[in-house]
Amino acid sequence: MEESSVIEVQEVEEQRHERNQNYRQNSFRKLAKVNSFDFEVEEATAQPRQSREDVDWATLFTLAFQSIGVVYGDIGTSPLYVLPGVFPDGVQHSDDILGVLSLIIYSLILVFLIKYVFIVLSANDNGDGGTFALYSLLCRYAKVSLIPNQQVEDKEVSNYQLDNVSNRRLRLAYGVKSFLENSYYAKQILFFITILGTSMVLGDGVLTPCISVLSAVGGLKEAKSSLSDNVIMWVSVLILILLFQVQRFGTHKVGSSFSPVLIVWFFFISGIGIYNFFTYDPTVIKALNPWYIIQYFQQRKKDAWISLGGVVLCLTGAEALFADLGHFNVRSIQISTCSLVFPSIILAYMGQGSYLRKHPMDAPNTFYASVPKPVYWPMFVVAVMAAVIASQSLISASFSIVQQSMALGCFPRVKIVHTSPKYDGQVYVPEINALLMLACVGVTLGFKNTLQMTNAYGIAVIFVFTLTSAFLMLVMIMIWKTNISLVLLYILTIGASELIFLSSLLFKFPQGGYFPLAFAAVFVIIMYVWNYGYRKNYTFELENKVSVQKIKEIASDPKISRLPGVALFYTELVQGISPIFTHYVSNVPALHSILVFVSIKTLPISKVPQEERFLFARVEPYNLSIFRCVVRYGYNDARKESESFEEMLVHHLKEFVEEDFRRVGRSISGRLDNNEEVTNHEDEVKREVEFLIQQVREGGVIYLFGENQVICSKESNFAKRFVIDNGYHWMRRCVRQPDEVFLVPRRRLLKVGMIYEV
Template sequence: MHFQRRQYYMNLLLLAYQSFGVVYGDLSTSPLYVYKSTFSGRLRQYQDEETVFGVLSLIFWTFTLIPLLKYVTIVLSADDNGEGGPFALYSLLCRHAKLSLLPNQQAADEELSSYYRNGFAPRNGSAPWLRRFLEKHKKMRTVLLLIVLCGASMVIGDGVLTPAISDVDPIVLHIQFVSYPGSVVLLSCIVLVGLFALQHRGTQKVAFLFAPIVIIWLFSIGGIGLYNIIHWNPNIYRALSPYYMVKFFRKTGKDGWIALGGILLSMTGSEAMFADLGHFTSASVRVAFVTVIYPCLILQYMGHAAFLSKNTFHMPTGFYHTIPEPVFWPVFVVATLAAVVGSQAVISATFSIVKQCQALGCFPRVKVVHTSRWIYGQIYIPEINWILMVLCVAVTVAFRDTTLIGNAYGIACMTVMLVTTFLMALIVIFVWQRNIIFALVFLVFFGSIEAVYLSSSLMKVPQGGWVPLVLAFIFMSVMYIWHYGLRRKYQFDLQNKVSMRSILSLGPSLGIVRVPGIGLIYTELVTGVPSIFSHFVTNLPAFHEVLVFLCVKSVPVPYVSPDERYLVGRIGPKEYRMYRCIVRYGYKDVQRDDDNFENMLVMSIAKFIMMEGRMAVITTTDDAGTPLSMRDFNGLADSMTTRSSKSETLRSLQSSYEQESPSVSRRRRVRFEVPEDDDMGQQVKDELMALVEAKHAGVAYIMGHSYIKARRSSSFLKKFAIDVGYSFLRKNCRGPSVTLHIPHISLIEVGMIYYV
């Protein structure tokens, strides 16, 4: 017991240490620009000690109430199986209150081990009338999705603005470049391009440097703050009283309210504590914040205020004037490195958000690359990376000043926080099952604080605040149009699905024949036969001996274990050799191209065949022994899809394809064998033998290549969304065959036009 407790604390401290480099890079660099942005407007007219005390009081209570009380104490407890962020909250709500708009959800999904939080029943709890209201009205669920997408869009906006404001500020030293302002922009752009160009290497390559840099930076600014308190104004602690906050607003009025747009920058990065929770634990993040982050940043803000209280002419200037001359350059170097670390954390969070949006059908298909073999979840998205780089450089060149960028940054951060507050209020009701009064208190208290800060930021829309609004509108439009197009396509498939009996009845008239091999029919439907299959057999009256209708879908959980991934059932009588397989992925799962998908699929079907006598549909969690044995086979004749082909041309094409595609040639090749088992019935053996022979004959992938058009009677807005928006996104994003890592030589695409 003592050893286990010691091991727990060792792991806790290790995770807390690592969290500095990933979670707190953004929050820890806020002192670079908080006071500069606060005193950039009309507040510079109030150059006296009382105003400085009021600003410090606001910073202290803001930093205490939002990052410490809201996030560290409350929000970190609302994780989704260890995952955080707006989509983690949304997925919790979708599971506990049936709020999801994903069309192909099943009751069987609720049997996943990670579907419900421990100790919370799904249907009981407070405010049942609110649950029924949201579940009944689809428009309300759509509004909820739009709120989540707004938060996600603002996170992407953070990915644009954080590198700009963090990397520009250390470079903008007027004492060094006052005569060469163009050098600031040029050097900033070079740093930004270099930062984004290195993303494909993966954060793990330099991760060992991140935590020490941030820790050195925090202790440096904490020490500088303590020095400034002692040297300039030891009585600065009096400013922590809320009295000075009230006095500040009485004196400055509207000017003080507008200045809140700069003060809110002190809590930017708080959302990262929750969004990056998946890499750590809530306990480790809390330990790091309470023991190091909070005291060091409070000391820095107090020291900066002590300096300004005796040097009021320095109010519009930034952090660097408060650094004692002997340590200026070392601190400057550490600040630059810390700013880069902070930028990296937000860029990585943007990749994660886009991946989650894509998994939930709210973002066009993009390439997702794993950058680490050991740290699951570290990903890189090339398209998003270069889009962020272009936008970030454009913002830097256009604004050239951290004050203007800070105005934009504040709106993005406060919007994300408001979205989190709203979702947390619903979590309190539906997931934690607390009285609705607690949810209202949480929503009103924190929501009112954040709404005041947001209203102040919105006053600065003409001075750069329009940037996140434009970015959010663009990304939200892309997300919702894509989601709307996918839903309309699914509804068309659902309304036009056909029965297998009607297709088989056409066999004699069409001359349908069964050919060797396994045919995988990709479909979004979890029941019924898709219309693309009837279209396929009408034009090509032949299909494989073993037919599998395959549905690859996302479920509102972060991860699905491999043992629970496959859900198998049968279509029609046994002699048809037709199966349905539903492959489930969580919103943070990444589909790799080396997962031996075909082998796992065959093993799942074989397991179903053996278990069929006991139940109609099983998942791969059931303990049914090993129905098939696998052995590695490296022979060239055992090619992936043309093993039994008599065509020399096809074999030649296969060989060339494998030589040109290293990822295919590296795949593990196996040969299945039916074990000798006296307890196995002859009918089961025959069906397993047919499955094995079909697998050895080859696997073909049949997928619909659909063109979606709006009906002529549709409204102008619908025609624009489908015919222009969705069509443009579909043509310019990655195809489903690429996303699913389907080998081109085995792919058959069936063209269809959908009128929705």
Template structure:
């Protein structure tokens, strides 16, 4: 068993963060993706905050039509049907009350809460429950994986938060940091919100497509439900098949159709209002909500499960924020979506005032006969597009949870060269498709799917409200009376809606809870196993005394080349290194311990990505490279990563030399280096200096020190000799003294997930011909 190291690095280790003027990708080259992004006027790569010109903002606002608002925009297809499944009892009171509920639900939740409050809580341009969680993590030490360095707070994304840290810590922060239970509970709430978004991604395509297609029965009365379900399944297969094209392309394909949809439902709504019952505009008076509940009592409360469907997809505004911008989403919703929806709902209520018997097919029956078929085609297209909102949101939130160690490894494909955050996840795409087909074919009715749908919608909103309250208390330092008002208005409304949708648990409401339970179990097990693996590596890291004594004790041979040894440790030498040296007493002439880690910020600028330290004295040729990413970043291909890593390492060696120019420091370092060169064969420089360039060798012989030029030249020669990636092929097992529960979680559940997730080699784009795996068992 290797010796356990203390928390400090070797005394000679140095830190390095590259300056602003360092080229972004290896050896002064600019990444082709950045060149492509610069062709879009107004775009800034990885800037904080992202600043877009008005032209780009309007372009993004147009794209939101096809990506963000398809779901909430197609709700008029089924809302009134869901509110009154058994027909209308009190025509005037019911229609005015239900319409008033829809108006103020849209206003309170969609406009006031999300557009004007929640969007402000974005994590430097990214939204979703994990974005809120990462924002909290930056202001309080609540992460269960403690691999952060003090230098991480020098990254741009932390600087504003550091200014806020000078204020007196809030009581909420102290409570969260002091209690492991609070940290765990916060993570579980976040994971629950994530699971409900995934549930939305499954149910949205099913209910949207099925509700649109079954409208054909209004004209083609001979079609049976089996045919309707078959057509819906075929459309779903087509929808998921085009996801690989990417959000950018899909958005421009879908946006015009959805824009036409909003214009048409708005115009038809206005037509119905003035043709059938202009007095339905009285629904803007909230008094009719009171009259509605007074007339219907318990049935009115139960009907809230149908009313809440008018805000399905509202969470997508926040979850899809990383694909667009706050201003683009605000412009799109307030100028087009909200007015069109109000006109559509009031128009349907006006039609039902004259034709209450048509409640089962409200949307299609209210369409003027002369434009029925064009409107049917547009409705089907809009319903297909509606699914895109939650599919995109699902991709985004899984990427965030994956980066923060809460989801098994999957393939992330960035589909846009211009907009960071537009992604596609093949495994999840096909899983969502299969689940959608099963639900559509199994439930066969929008009423049953709607019962399940409402639970997902309200549950995600409750999670967002909870996390946002913590942000208000701890980060924004909002006045306590405003926070209480926020909870009283929005929290109470959502709790009432949630109680209503739970009433329909046995009628389909169990489905999203089943989905949430399965995904929550997967994410919790993966996070638990990840934490235990990290704790094992921390407890078994190697002391620097053991490393320094390697040469004289084991006679380690240095072979030409560079070894990139991957580790989860940001501090200390991993145990797998001793396992490797013990079984094969040879190592590359340059060895770099590479630690890839994600910070709780959305994007880490390229110039701030690398952090270097020495491991041992100069003569050892051993370094640590901490490579930091944000949860929206993606790892580069190995060629780009290599060149960038080596470029920044050379910059570190040069800056290290400048920082140690004082006479005393130089003298001490020379003395220590000379001692090590004489006493250990671990030195990268053989005694005859045969592998060193002659001019540099003569320079070093005259000074008696390992100079910077020598070190840089030797690094270049080692790179030319070849680069090998060294990764651990570890098995994780529960220790013998573990409980039955821990044994099950580690040996069965976590092991199953690891075997069936994407290989770390593939996730890091490492070619198999350059890979060296070291087997080891971790007893956690």
């Protein structure tokens, strides 16, 4: 048995090696047809890749168990504050409870279960979710990105997963795709929706810890009524500060006990819900009839519409469920939702409704008032722990979102710390952690209680819902090619209900609803200014790139000295070389023996397989020893330390040299009958590889970075001057520099300065 297993492993490794070799050979063959410094050529066909969904049942149920502790903290703790948000002054009529319960039940079914669990999760980007995942998915199927994409070196990545549709019946999909690609304003709107949705999720990352912890700690007041709101507030602030201090240890350590705690929480709330249901008023089962929603609006009219702002809080965490998808898979989340989470939440709300039918004035403190006295303190402890877990899920999601935004050029450079050696998606961002902590403390001290906070929280939640629906409709039409009648059905049901929720919450704008919009506005401005400057910088380099002929002239100039060693000249361009290179040579007339122009490029996909990370080309003639290297990352890929990066780059460069010579050698052997020239060619391969190894050993690896300053031209208008010369310039000085992001050793770093006038 053991011997056969070894043989199987060896066969798998051989197949993988052969697959990688074929990939490299195909890549080199395609790129050899074109200019080595211009990779913009015809489309390549992506190779199939095993889906993350293809796992055995044991793994599937393990993932389902683990997902309980990471995904459902927010929506699982919503029974702490939903009914108090709907009835802040108590229940006026007992039948109102049936209408509100019916609203909660069908909102959970329609938005949480149908929309997110069974529709939105399918719109993932190679297993990753969130606003940027939807945007990157659209960018791969249509040329809507503001930064050039869909180039051959991108499409050869095996999980790029482009679809080539030829069905004539799908005119709507083609029409939408054509409109988005040809409309500058449509591209800008898509980008704005993306950064707005991202900013709103970051707003959730501030509000979720505040409202969850404050609601859970509020149970102390039920046990000891003499405690003031200020005491509850300061206890909550202390817990929040401790919560953010432990983030540096990483999600995998902080969350090691999440699943057992939340499973206990779900059993507690469902058990208490069943107890209250049979103890107080089992007739609340009538809330399953949606007719009570109509009656509720007929009787309460405007008050019923206003109360929707509290009802929507039962859906908090649905977007986090999508954003945290990358740690699990769709099927595992569907299993855990349907088997435990959804039934437990429904039972909890039914039990609270049953209790309120007999104690209508306890509505402002529904959760703890409905807990039976014998289990009060155990329930309080579990509630606080569950609230901390709920906070953790949104904080972790905020870190991931910032990482994705930064990788795609939409967020200023900050430090990304990968906290888990096993899961690349688990990251910690010190600057964002500090910002969120200060914002959480400020919000808690400012609002002091959950009443106004629920208004702010609801607007942040429903805005993200509506933006996700907007993207989802594009995915349905353009990618899934869904029947138009089903798209209209979605719009008229889920889309319409979300807009009604949004209208109710905007009515509460003066009562705290302004906060998430103000917070999001700040982040939208930061992200847009940074991306605008980033695009102007990229466009300038693209328009002023150095031609391959110019590179040859410089390298062949006898006045240019060649120094021992390997120089890595970093450039953000893929189609050409940055003009900083000629600026450098004009001031320092010396080049290293081996020159590699390196482009670090982030693709709109979550991960790039390790064997497909590096893509090389060379400048002929061979004796120049000048190469081009595109290093491709997905937005969730971890950046390696400089030493390991050097080792990998040199290793792949050596493989490229050998393969490139073999390709030329095969061409020679196919034209000649004698083997003399073939033998000479093989000797050249050995000399080239030995020369590479020798240069690394003697001169080492030197890093050359361009440090450019982007300024506006004299004819630019005031708005452009203000954004570039003030906003973008100030951000670039305040944030981490490229050499810090790429972990470049200072002792081997040389910076070259230049001014870009845009």
